[in-house]
Amino acid sequence: MAGAFExxxxxxxxxxxxxxxxxxxxxxxxxxxxAVSTRWKDSTTNEQREKTNWYRVTAWRGxxxxxxxxxxxxxxxxxxxxxxxxxxxxQDGQPRASLDLTARDVQFLTRADDDGSSSSSSSSSSxxxxxxxxxxxxxxxxxxx
Numbered sequence: 001m002a003g004a005f006e007x008x009x010x011x012x013x014x015x016x017x018x019x020x021x022x023x024x025x026x027x028x029x030x031x032x033x034x035a036v037s038t039r040w041k042d043s044t045t046n047e048q049r050e051k052t053n054w055y056r057v058t059a060w061r062g063x064x065x066x067x068x069x070x071x072x073x074x075x076x077x078x079x080x081x082x083x084x085x086x087x088x089x090x091q092d093g094q095p096r097a098s099l100d101l102t103a104r105d106v107q108f109l110t111r112a113d114d115d116g117s118s119s120s121s122s123s124s125s126s127x128x129x130x131x132x133x134x135x136x137x138x139x140x141x142x143x144x145x
Contacts, residue, residue, distance in 0.1 A: 008083040008101060010055055011109070012036035014075050020068035030064035032057050032071055034079060034101075055083070059103040067106055076109035 018032040037052045057079055059067045071077065081103040090096040 006082050007080055009078065009080045010034060010036050010101065011076070011078045014071055014073050014077060015054065017073050018068045018071045020064065028061055028064040030059045030067045032067065034077060053099060055099045055101045057101045057103055059106060063103060063106060070108060075111060078107040078109055079103050080105045
C-alpha cells in the first residue's frame with residue numbers, strides 16, 4: 001500500500017537516566033526507558049489492578065541530544081514514533097521480549113523535580129522532521145548493540 005504510515009504514542013514515566021552515545025559516523029543516539037501503566041478495577045474481586053509495560057526509547061540526531069540533556073528519571077513524557085517487538089535471551093537463560101520505540105517526537109510533560117501536583121506542561125521539544133530522527137540503513141550497521 002503506497003503511503004502507509006505507522007505511529008505509536010505512549011505517555012509514561014522515565015525509568016532510567018538517558019544514555020547518549022555516537023555511532024562510528026558521529027550520529028547521536030540517546031536511549032532511555034519509559035514505563036506505561038494501566039490501572040483498572042477487577043470485576044470479580046473488586047480489587048484495583050495495575051499492569052506496566054516498559055518501552056526502550058531510542059532518539060536519533062538532534063532529538064537524541066535534546067533528550068540526553070533534558071530527560072531525567074521520574075519525569076513524565078509523551079513519545080511518538082515507531083515500535084518494534086524483539087525477543088532475546090536473558091542473563092538467567094530465560095526468553096525475554098522488549099518493546100523498542102524509535103522516537104519521532106518527545107514532549108516533556110513534567111520536570112523530574114515536579115511532585116506531580118502540577119497538571120500543566122513545563123516544557124516541550126520536537127526536533128524537526130522525521131528524517132532528523134530516523135537512522136539511514138547504513139547508520140543502522142553502526143549501532144553498537
